[in-house]
Amino acid sequence: xxxxxxxxxxxxxxxxxxxxxxxxxxxxxxxxxxxxxxxxxxxxxxxxxxxxxxxxxxxxxxxxxxxxxxxxxxxxxxxxxxxxxxxxxxxxxxxxxxxxxxxxxxxxxxxxxxxxxxxxxxxxxxxxxxxxxxxxxxxxxxxxxxxxxxxxxxxxxxxxxxxxxxxxxxxxxxxxxxxxxxxxxxxxxxxxxxxxxxxxxxxxxxxxxxxxxxxxxxxxxxxxxxxxxxxxxxxxxxxxxxxxxxxxxxxxxxxxxxxxxxxxxxxxxxxxxxxxxxxxxx
Amino acid sequence: xxxxxxxxxxxxxxxxxxxxxxxxxxxxxxxxxxxxxxxxxxxxxxxxxxxxxxxxxxxxxxxxxxxxxxxxxxxxxxxxxxxxxxxxxxxxxxxxxxxxxxxxxxxxxxxxxxxxxxxxxxxxxxxxxxxxxxxxxxxxxxxxxxxxxxxxxxxxxxxxxxxxxxxxxxxxxxxxxxxxxxxxxxxxxxxxxxxxxxxxxxxxxxxxxxxxxxxxxxxxxxxxxxxxxxxxxxxxxxxxxxxxxxxxxxxxxxxxxxxxxxxxxxxxxxxxxxxxxxxxxxxxxxxxxxxxxxxxxxxxxxxxxxxxxxxxxxxxxxxxxxxxxxxxxxxxxxxxxxxxxxxxxxxxxxxxxxxxxxxxx
Numbered sequence: 001x002x003x004x005x006x007x008x009x010x011x012x013x014x015x016x017x018x019x020x021x022x023x024x025x026x027x028x029x030x031x032x033x034x035x036x037x038x039x040x041x042x043x044x045x046x047x048x049x050x051x052x053x054x055x056x057x058x059x060x061x062x063x064x065x066x067x068x069x070x071x072x073x074x075x076x077x078x079x080x081x082x083x084x085x086x087x088x089x090x091x092x093x094x095x096x097x098x099x100x101x102x103x104x105x106x107x108x109x110x111x112x113x114x115x116x117x118x119x120x121x122x123x124x125x126x127x128x129x130x131x132x133x134x135x136x137x138x139x140x141x142x143x144x145x146x147x148x149x150x151x152x153x154x155x156x157x158x159x160x161x162x163x164x165x166x167x168x169x170x171x172x173x174x175x176x177x178x179x180x181x182x183x184x185x186x187x188x189x190x191x192x193x194x195x196x197x198x199x200x201x202x203x204x205x206x207x208x209x210x211x212x213x214x215x216x217x218x219x220x221x222x223x224x225x226x227x228x229x230x231x232x233x234x235x236x237x238x239x240x241x242x243x244x245x246x247x248x249x250x251x252x253x254x255x256x257x258x259x260x261x262x263x264x265x266x267x268x269x270x271x272x273x274x275x276x277x278x279x280x281x282x
Numbered sequence: 283x284x285x286x287x288x289x290x291x292x293x294x295x296x297x298x299x300x301x302x303x304x305x306x307x308x309x310x311x312x313x314x315x316x317x318x319x320x321x322x323x324x325x326x327x328x329x330x331x332x333x334x335x336x337x338x339x340x341x342x343x344x345x346x347x348x349x350x351x352x353x354x355x356x357x358x359x360x361x362x363x364x365x366x367x368x369x370x371x372x373x374x375x376x377x378x379x380x381x382x383x384x385x386x387x388x389x390x391x392x393x394x395x396x397x398x399x400x401x402x403x404x405x406x407x408x409x410x411x412x413x414x415x416x417x418x419x420x421x422x423x424x425x426x427x428x429x430x431x432x433x434x435x436x437x438x439x440x441x442x443x444x445x446x447x448x449x450x451x452x453x454x455x456x457x458x459x460x461x462x463x464x465x466x467x468x469x470x471x472x473x474x475x476x477x478x479x480x481x482x483x484x485x486x487x488x489x490x491x492x493x494x495x496x497x498x499x500x501x502x503x504x505x506x507x508x509x510x511x512x513x514x515x516x517x518x519x520x521x522x523x524x525x526x527x528x529x530x531x532x533x534x535x536x537x538x539x540x541x542x543x544x545x546x547x548x549x550x551x552x553x554x555x556x557x558x559x560x561x562x563x564x565x566x567x568x569x570x571x572x573x574x575x576x577x578x579x580x581x582x583x584x585x586x587x588x589x590x591x592x593x594x595x596x597x598x599x600x601x602x603x604x605x606x607x608x609x610x611x612x613x614x615x616x617x618x619x620x621x622x623x624x625x626x627x628x629x630x631x632x633x634x635x636x637x638x639x640x641x642x643x
Contacts, residue, residue: 066448089450096445105315105488107441107498115438119449124431146582146593151496171449 017044018080019175019206020065025074027064033072034060035230042175042208047201047220050210052227059097061227062177062210066094079174090119093173095164097180109155109163110148113138116170138169141203142196158189162196175206182215190216294415295407295474295517295527301422302471302483303513307491307505308429309467310484312460314492315440321358321461322481324377325468328354330384330477333402337391343402344414347472348421351465354380359461363454405476405528407520418470425463425470436460437498474517476528483509486535493539493546508538558600 020042026033035057042048052058063069065076067083076083079091086092093116116138117131127135139145142162147155152163161181168176181197182190194216200207201220209217214224224241226234226248234241234248241248313319332350336343354376361372388394388402401409410418429436439446439456447453464484471480487508488501495501516531523530574585583590583601590601 068444068448087450089448092448094445094448096442096448098442104317104440105311105498106492106495106501107437108496111437111498112441115434115441115445116449118434118438118451123435126434149497150593167445 018042019044019046019078020208021075021077022065023075023077025064025076026072027060027069028072029069033230035064035227036073038064038074038232040225040232040235042206044174044206045204046206046222048208048223048225049214049217049221050208050225050227051212051214053212056228057230058210058212058227059179060230062179062208065208066092066177088119090116090171091174093168093171093176095161095168095176095178095181097183098160098164106151106153108149109139109144109152109166110135112152112163113148113166113170116167119171134172135166135170138166139163141169141199142166143192156186156189158185158193161185161189161193165196175208176200177208177210179210180212181209182211182213182217194220289521291408291410292517292521294410294412296514297415298410298418298470298474299513299517299527299531300510301418302467302475302480303510304506305422305425305429306467306471306475306480306483306513307487307509308502309425309460309463310488311491311498311502311505312436312440313464313484314488315437316460319485320481321373322464322468322484323478324358324373324380325351325354325465326472326477326480327377327384328380329465329468329472330402331380331387332384333472333477334384334387334391337393338387342413342417344417344469344472347477348466348469350380351468352462355461355465356458359454359458363457400526401476402472403476403478403528404526405472405474405479405531407474407517407527410473414473418473421466421470425466428459429463432456432459474513474527475531476526479528479532482532482535483513486532486539487512490535490539490542493542494549508535508542512538 018041020040022038022040025038026036027038028034038061040061050058050061060069064071065078065083067089071083078086113135114127114131117127117135121127121131136145136148139148142165144159144162144166147159152160155163165176165178165181168178182193185193197207197209197217197220209221211217214221218238221238224234224236224238225232226241234244236244310322313321329347329351332347333343335341335350336346339346358373358376361376385399388399400406435446435451435456436459438451439453440460443453467484468477468480471483475483487505490508491501491504495504512535513531516534517527519525519534520527520530573591576583576585576590578590578592578601581592583592584598585591586598591598592601593599
């Protein structure tokens with residue numbers, strides 16, 4: 001044991017830090033998967049932005065991780081446990097994309113955020129003082145402490161988005177998975193949202209943020225994953241992304257024309273209108 | 283009223299009204315939340331088939347109605363979950379099949395007079411038997427306890443089904459429980475309210491409470507209050523008026539809804555006139571926002587350029603100028619310099635806004 005080589009011991013603690021581990025996974029509804037061959041590892045403390053245009057499959061990928069759609073191929077490991085066997089699902093803090101909260105009945109921000117606490121309390125149990133404190137703190141983190149008793153439908157879109165973030169925080173998750181947190185939010189609220197996310201980053205919260213535009217997230221993230229046409233096209237640091245940005249986006253442009261072209265072995269982009277570089281016909 | 287209470291069947295009808303007035307809105311609020319306001323109506327249709335079977339076979343109709351409604355509830359919920367495109371049509375088949383079977387089977391029974399059918403469809407104060415009452419009381423307690431115990435989870439599922447699924451709340455079982463609760467409520471209400479009108483007592487009190495409540499728990503309390511007033515009031519009125527109790531109850535509930543709507547509209551108009559909204563600013567006040575926070579009654583005001591801003595809904599209310607009687611050495615926001623026009627305007631209204639802050643919040 002004492003003579004153990006140094007390299008495996010370097011790997012072991014790293015694997016304990018793995019929050020989400022996807023291996024060659026395909027997700028979708030029915031027989032036709034919308035995301036194929038996705039391999040992705042998210043470690044504790046990372047701020048991963050999953051970037052892609054509308055309809056690229058990034059939401060499907062995220063919902064697949066959350067177990068909200070069908071995984072047709074590959075494996076999903078969450079906190080070292082196979083995805084289907086994870087009992088404590090509240091460890092995944094989900095912030096869905098909602099432009100507005102459901103307004104079919106009246107509910108206060110506090111009542112909505114309290115639902116995020118439910119997975120942490122017993123079936124017949126009620127929120128105790130500590131649970132209420134956690135709910136209050138969650139509202140505080142997103143800057144809505146003074147609106148706890150406000151009816152949610154009277155809040156602005158950005159404020160409602162923050163209510164949903166607080167709801168996920170109330171479950172004390174190990175990772176926050178957010179779907180387009182900044183989409184459809186006015187500039188002022190984008191700024192506030194970015195501040196909220198920054199506060200979460202400071203607290204060391206692991207985050208997976210799905211978005212179609214980097215915007216204010218650019219200064220927070222530690223890693224970028226580009227999804228297009230149902231495949232992961234790029235996975236790396238912001239620096240590497242900046243260097244390869246051109247080619248990554250080229251890929252995605254060509255992708256709209258033909259699924260096959262993005263995977264061209266040479267890595268050179270060829271659209272239907274381009275003259276084949278090597279002179280051969282496909 | 284004392285006369286009413288001394289009559290046997292009225293006592294039973296009033297107790298039944300008390301039970302149904304409490305539980306129908308409790309279950310109904312989740313139906314409203316899930317936008318399934320009409321599902322109770324369909325279950326009433328199916329319950330009629332159960333009543334008919336009871337009348338023909340000589341079994342107590344309340345029991346056969348309960349079985350029919352609960353089975354229908356489970357089937358409906360499963361269909362809704364599977365439900366691709368034809369779920370809606372499948373529901374229609376079940377509902378109309380139920381009421382048609384009910385009408386046909388009842389016509390074959392000895393009690394199958396049109397008058398009898400009317401009592402089941404629209405309610406009657408004369409029909410509650412004492413054995414019914416024990417069953418209803420038992421069921422009502424069961425509904426109330428289950429709804430109360432599961433309330434946080436029923437709320438979570440109805441509020442955001444996808445989120446509930448993601449965090450591991452069992453969505454389908456809870457939806458089936460809600461469907462069974464709805465079916466059971468239909469049976470508890472079938473004597474005094476009637477199978478065609480029961481859905482109204484689940485929904486209309488909630489419709490009224492939504493107009494005035496500002497929270498889910500508040501809405502629930504108001505709905506139960508409205509439900510009790512309509513059901514007990516309706517039964518009490520139907521005797522001197524000699525009207526079907528179900529119709530009377532529902533008309534009373536609708537009347538309450540309309541009065542509430544008028545009052546609520548008047549109140550919003552009034553409060554809109556009374557409260558001043560601060561100038562729109564992109565800044566969001568909060569603990570670390572850099573503006574001084576001053577506790578003010580039940581809320582906190584933030585000192586913004588000398589004005590007091592209080593969070594209200596999506597905006598900030600103007601709560602007047604920073605008080606002059608406060609500590610003069612108050613280290614206010616360094617950026618605070620009495621800006622010429624804004625400050626004078628606020629000073630002019632400071633006196634009035636101060637006195638109205640209580641209503642504005």
